[in-house]
Amino acid sequence: MSEWDWELTDTARRDFDGLDEHARDRIVSKLDEIVTDQWRDPPEYLEPLHGAPNQKLRIGPFRLGCRADQAEGALYVLRIRKRGGDAYRSDDD
Incomplete structure (x- = not known):
């Protein structure tokens, strides 16, 4: 297992x-x-997100649009949405 870290993009920070x-x-x-789990790398927590170039991570009622970069050991959080409504809309602004 390699060292991982996570980072919020500007959009996810908002x-x-x-x-x-x-x-x-x-x-x-x-x-x-997730980034300190000694048994699984972060990409193993992510699920495919249809119609979008990223993947999703479920945390309670929230859905996080994420992208894992194996080479950098970084889990990028692109969006944070509450389940329902626009959580699964493919908008990458």
């Missing part, structure tokens, strides 16, 4: 900043757990 403290803590805790 999504993240709009969440309440409990939701932010839950997301950070899970992302930290």
Whole structure:
């Protein structure tokens, strides 16, 4: 297993900043757990997201659009959406 870290893109940072403290803590805790898991690499947590160039990660009621870069050992969080509504819309702005 290699060393991994996670990073929020500017868009995901804006999504993240709009969440309440409990939701932010839950997301950070899970992302930290994923990148430090000694048994699985972060890409193994991701699921395909149809109609989008990235993958999704489920954390409670939230869906995170993510991209894993094996070479850099980085899990990039591209979007954070609450399940339902526009969580699965393919908008990469």
